[in-house]
Amino acid sequence: MFAVVRTGGKQYRVHPGDKIVVEKLDGNAGDKVTLGDIVLAGDGGDLKSTSGLTVSAEIIAQAKADKVTVFKKRRRHNYRRKKGHRQQHTILKIVAIGDQKEQKKAAPKPEAAPRAEGGKSPAARAKETTEATAAQHETGAVAGTPTENPAPNNEKAAGGTKGATKKAAPAKAKAEAGSTKNAAPAKGAAKKSPKAK
Numbered sequence: 001m002f003a004v005v006r007t008g009g010k011q012y013r014v015h016p017g018d019k020i021v022v023e024k025l026d027g028n029a030g031d032k033v034t035l036g037d038i039v040l041a042g043d044g045g046d047l048k049s050t051s052g053l054t055v056s057a058e059i060i061a062q063a064k065a066d067k068v069t070v071f072k073k074r075r076r077h078n079y080r081r082k083k084g085h086r087q088q089h090t091i092l093k094i095v096a097i098g099d100q101k102e103q104k105k106a107a108p109k110p111e112a113a114p115r116a117e118g119g120k121s122p123a124a125r126a127k128e129t130t131e132a133t134a135a136q137h138e139t140g141a142v143a144g145t146p147t148e149n150p151a152p153n154n155e156k157a158a159g160g161t162k163g164a165t166k167k168a169a170p171a172k173a174k175a176e177a178g179s180t181k182n183a184a185p186a187k188g189a190a191k192k193s194p195k196a197k
Contacts (some may be wrong), residue, residue, distance in 0.1 A: 001048075001100045004040040005055050011039055014055065014094045017102035024062065024088040033057045033092065041097065057092040064088055 004013050008023025025033060035055040041048045065087040072081040094100065120128075 001041070001043045001097050003038050003042075003050075003053070003055055005035045006037040006039055007035055014097070016094055016096055016100060017095045019060065020092050020094070021063075021089050021092070022092055025059070025090045025092075027059045027090075029059055029061050031059045032095075033059060033148055047122045053098050055094060055098075056096045057094050060091040060093050062088070 002015050004011055007025070010023070012020050012022065027033060033056075035057060038050040038053045038055065041050050041053055042157060067146060068087075070081075070083040070085060070087045073079065
């Protein structure tokens with residue numbers, strides 16, 4: 001069941017067990033409050049009569065909202081006023097709407113493991129896969145042989161020669177040196193010490 005209650009000039013849609021923040025109400029934490037200004041009430045898609053219906057709530061805490069800064073200024077008149085404001089709130093827990101109280105939720109049943117297609121857990125499927133691959137290797141049923149991964153220091157396997165790689169590196173360095181020759185020095189770079197003669 002739900003209800004729409006009006007308090008502090010605002011309207012709130014509530015269910016039993018909900019927590020809401022409303023404008024300040026008198027009372028301390030733990031006090032019971034009855035909200036009588038019911039705008040609308042219903043259960044699912046059916047609306048119910050609101051005559052004589054009340055919403056019971058419990059005050060959880062009295063709190064304040066975030067600070068709001070109010071700043072006024074008049075140009076060219078040396079007029080400035082700065083003021084801060086924190087709105088006071090009451091945090092309520094809805095206990096019951098009319099005679100319907102909050103229902104206790106049953107604890108969810110723990111699942112052993114998520115089931116995938118075929119009703120097998122991921123651990124069982126992984127075990128089957130490893131056993132199948134081990135059996136294939138023993139019988140020699142695996143087609144083909146793995147290719148060799150050439151290491152960078154093995155030139156013959158890598159398919160290159162040392163001379164070609166060495167010649168390419170200086171050409172690249174030469175190109176970099178030429179491109180930065182006329183560039184302006186970077187800002188904030190360390191100052192060079194004067195050359196000794």
